[in-house]
């Protein structure tokens with residue numbers, strides 16, 4: 001099966017499995033797992049932060065971050081297409097009592113600075129306290145688009161001026177750095193906190209890392225415990241994460257090249273419309289033209305019969321994500337499968 005539903009489907013590499021088998025472990029809740037400690041130090045160093053915390057998922061990383069930055073009734077400003085707003089089960093409000101203020105994400109995934117400026121509340125008892133701004137880079141629902149260091153810095157400057165903090169959902173921030181050709185820290189060091197995922201394009205089986213100051217990470221560590229995320233001998237997972245950090249960031253441009261190849265092939269097929277500028281990184285978003293007599297679900301079922309799995313993200317819309325386990329011949333096969341699925345009456 002050629003699985004393009006997400007880069008979350010990536011299986012660990014043989015090198016990761018070997019590292020997991022021989023990982024030295026200890027009780028991480030006591031801070032005694034040497035492999036977790038090593039992963040956290042490396043993540044802090046790479047992102048340009050003082051400290052880091054290994055968490056079970058991107059969702060847990062974002063939740064722990066927002067709960068460590070905000071108290072009940074505080075407000076977080078985020079995009080209306082932010083993963084945290086759309087796909088994290090409303091955890092920040094359900095579990096943290098944090099109020100969210102959505103601003104329109106621009107097609108490139110950014111939030112307009114003027115919109116942010118206007119959204120920050122004055123000190124008035126009618127209003128919640130504006131505490132945090134969250135950004136997403138790359139931006140999933142905006143097409144895997146990315147923002148450069150200059151934009152991040154502008155948002156951070158604005159936040160500083162108004163006494164707010166900035167959290168970056170950097171689930172795929174390594175893809176953003178690869179696409180921009182900048183060191184990771186150029187995108188991650190300016191913000192107060194960042195979550196990145198080991199289990200997406202970096203191919204590890206489980207886990208994300210939250211990075212920030214010592215004091216922030218100490219608060220996040222308590223929140224992680226509260227959420228049931230104290231994982232004990234987690235070194236077996238962190239070992240795969242270490243291999244991911246050391247070996248995977250340098251190859252992400254291959255996924256981006258294959259996404260471009262896929263887009264070029266799909267663009268030739270009648271009835272398929274690609275998003276303008278797609279792909280920016282490893283995601284191809286496409287829509288079925290009105291003349292196509294099938295819904296996306298039906299097309300996805302046909303594609304599956306041809307050995308291809310794709311993400312259905314709307315009645316007539318798909319997301320295809322390239323990753324480590326997708327080869328050039330899979331791209332050609334996917335284009336061929338689409339052609340057949342759309343031709344079949």
Ligand code: TLP
Pocket residue numbers: 005006007008056057058059060083084087136138139140169171172197199208
């Ligand atoms: N995204 C998943 C789905 O939930 C949509 C995917 O297949 O892309 N931030 C961003 C930007 C994400 O895309 C995701 C996962 C997360 C956070 C959450 O990460 P996990 O799945 O590890 O909780």
